[in-house]
Amino acid sequence: MSEPLDDLMQRRAEARLGGGQERIDALHAKGRMTARERIDLLLDPGSFEEFDMFKTHRCTSFGMESKVFPGDGVVTGYGTVEGRLVYVYAQDPTVLGGSLSETIAEKICKVMDLAVKNGAPVIGLNDSGGARIQEGIESLAGYSNIFLRNVMASGVIPQISAIFGPCAGGAVYSPALTDFVAMVKNNSYMFLTGPKVVKSVTHEDVTVEELGGADMHSSRSGVSDYAAESGIDCVQYVKKLLSFLPQNNVETPPIVPTQDPENRRSEGLNTIIPASASIPYDMKEVILETIDNQDFFEIKRDFAPNLIIGFARYSGMVVGIVANQPSHLSGVLDIDSSVKGARFVRFCDCFNIPVVTFVDVPGFLPGTTQEYGGAIRNGAKILYAYAEATIPKITVITRKAYGGAYCVMSSKHLRGDINYAWPCAEIAVMGAKGAVEVLYGRMAKKSDDPAAYLAEKEAEYQEAVANPYVAARRGYVDDIIEPARTRFRIVKALGMLKNKRDTNPMKKHGNIPL
Ligand code: HXC
Numbered sequence: 182m183s184e185p186l187d188d189l190m191q192r193r194a195e196a197r198l199g200g201g202q203e204r205i206d207a208l209h210a211k212g213r214m215t216a217r218e219r220i221d222l223l224l225d226p227g228s229f230e231e232f233d234m235f236k237t238h239r240c241t242s243f244g245m246e247s248k249v250f251p252g253d254g255v256v257t258g259y260g261t262v263e264g265r266l267v268y269v270y271a272q273d274p275t276v277l278g279g280s281l282s283e284t285i286a287e288k289i290c291k292v293m294d295l296a297v298k299n300g301a302p303v304i305g306l307n308d309s310g311g312a313r314i315q316e317g318i319e320s321l322a323g324y325s326n327i328f329l330r331n332v333m334a335s336g337v338i339p340q341i342s343a344i345f346g347p348c349a350g351g352a353v354y355s356p357a358l359t360d361f362v363a364m365v366k367n368n369s370y371m372f373l374t375g376p377k378v379v380k381s382v383t384h385e386d387v388t389v390e391e392l393g394g395a396d397m398h399s400s401r402s403g404v405s406d407y408a409a410e411s412g413i414d415c416v417q418y419v420k421k422l423l424s425f426l427p428q429n430n431v432e433t434p435p436i437v438p439t440q441d442p443e444n445r446r447s448e449g450l451n452t453i454i455p456a457s458a459s460i461p462y463d464m465k466e467v468i469l470e471t472i473d474n475q476d477f478f479e480i481k482r483d484f485a486p487n488l489i490i491g492f493a494r495y496s497g498m499v500v501g502i503v504a505n506q507p508s509h510l511s512g513v514l515d516i517d518s519s520v521k522g523a524r525f526v527r528f529c530d531c532f533n534i535p536v537v538t539f540v541d542v543p544g545f546l547p548g549t550t551q552e553y554g555g556a557i558r559n560g561a562k563i564l565y566a567y568a569e570a571t572i573p574k575i576t577v578i579t580r581k582a583y584g585g586a587y588c589v590m591s592s593k594h595l596r597g598d599i600n601y602a603w604p605c606a607e608i609a610v611m612g613a614k615g616a617v618e619v620l621y622g623r624m625a626k627k628s629d630d631p632a633a634y635l636a637e638k639e640a641e642y643q644e645a646v647a648n649p650y651v652a653a654r655r656g657y658v659d660d661i662i663e664p665a666r667t668r669f670r671i672v673k674a675l676g677m678l679k680n681k682r683d684t685n686p687m688k689k690h691g692n693i694p695l
């Protein structure tokens with residue numbers, strides 16, 4: 182081999198070691214992968230093309246001239262996942278804690294710009310001690326340049342963040358601006374300020390895990406969409422997620438042929454609704470019964486479980502599913518579930534993914550906690566999201582669709598394209614018991630037997646109003662369908678809506694209640 186080529190090979194080998202073998206060994210000893218190992222696991226074998234392997238920082242303050250590593254703490258480039266192009270960056274914790282320098286930001290911005298120009302997803306594998314302290318403002322400028330690109334890319338290409346280690350301070354805002362965030366349990370954390378600062382400001386004693394661990398963010402704050410068991414699990418999650426997404430906002434998701442017959446009946450659905458409206462059932466069973474091969478990719482499973490969201494396919498066509506979950510809080514809509522649903526519907530609308538909505542909702546959750554927390558402002562978000570969405574929207578009311586929650590859950594009035602109801606559906610301003618108390622409470626008190634009087638009125642109300650036929654007579658539901666045939670009816674509707682075109686009035690952008 183010629184001398185220059187030897188030199189190149191040696192430089193490459195050196196760059197591949199990041200912060201050095203010792204630090205790599207230390208990382209492995211903690212059961213963690215290096216940046217390159219994470220990329221290898223994500224991308225198809227041999228598909229990775231790297232950029233800026235020799236780029237180094239320019240900082241000379243605080244002894245930094247002697248701490249120079251080729252590639253400077255982030256590995257960037259492009260490759261394929263299941264044959265489809267993606268851009269990727271992986272922060273390298275072996276180089277100065279993965280801290281973000283001006284040059285690291287330049288490397289990340291380069292792949293983001295290419296991703297937008299070429300219409301392919303960008304995936305960030307995060308593991309960083311935050312702003313490189315020695316660089317000061319240059320590092321902050323670098324973060325800001327990344328944030329700007331996150332915002333410009335939003336709704337143009339899918340952006341996915343996987344968090345494998347620390348992600349603290351303002352650094353958290355780049356993942357927060359992306360479409361999906363997955364975190365690794367017991368290894369990753371995200372917070373604005375760490376436990377020590379929390380202690381000094383609010384006097385709270387809190388551990389890293391409690392303050393910003395994967396479980397907390399996946400169940401309480403809703404920052405994370407998935408708490409992975411391991412780094413490997415996290416990468417698998419990202420890969421599967423990608424399989425449901427189009428490359429960009431002018432494409433549609435790939436169709437995956439299936440052996441699952443489109444006209445497969447689900448006899449169990451004919452009897453899944455309990456005799457009493459107050460007894461719950463598991464809406465996930467309805468979803469699993471109707472989709473291809475029971476393959477449901479749930480998002481935010483542990484956050485606001487009273488609303489289920491996720492991706493699935495009907496006869497190979499990708500859809501976003503939104504469904505009230507009667508087995509948790511009776512499927513009521515509250516602040517968290519409204520925000521969860523709104524953001525998901527908006528994602529689907531950005532990326533041409535039809536939404537199938539299963540409705541069984543007793544209304545919005547009442548009470549001071551909700552009102553003080555802004556239930557009005559937050560509930561308006563899901564309403565807004567459904568109303569502005571122009572993708573195909575198919576709705577199936579399985580049981581209750583009461584009050585404002587009826588309007589919100591992809592009703593005909595918010596441009597629902599196909600709205601079906603099961604025969605036992607109850608579409609009304611409120612449940613029979615509540616309605617009768619309002620309408621006949623005073624009369625009941627005057628009657629000889631108030632309980633019997635109210636029971637009679639309740640039965641009358643139920644018969645007259647709380648059924649799907651009133652809505653069907655108005656055309657607010659397009660048909661009352663046999664539950665066992667739900668899959669077939671959805672598949673047919675999706676096919677019919679395949680070329681749907683709808684628009685909103687010209688505007689700079691709407692003003693969703695934030
Ligand atoms: C410069 C850093 C660094 C940083 C770590 N290092 N973080 N260098 N800037 N932010 C360096 C360490 O000095 C050390 O260098 C090497 O990385 C490894 O760090 P260790 O602490 O030995 O490793 P470990 O025990 O694994 O802990 C990693 C860590 C910890 C959890 C990331 O280092 C840490 O807490 N760092 C500070 C985190 C932080 O407060 N960042 C600022 C957040 S505010 P040597 O040479 O000794 O090996 C922020 C604002 C962003 O980011 C605003 C954006 C708008």
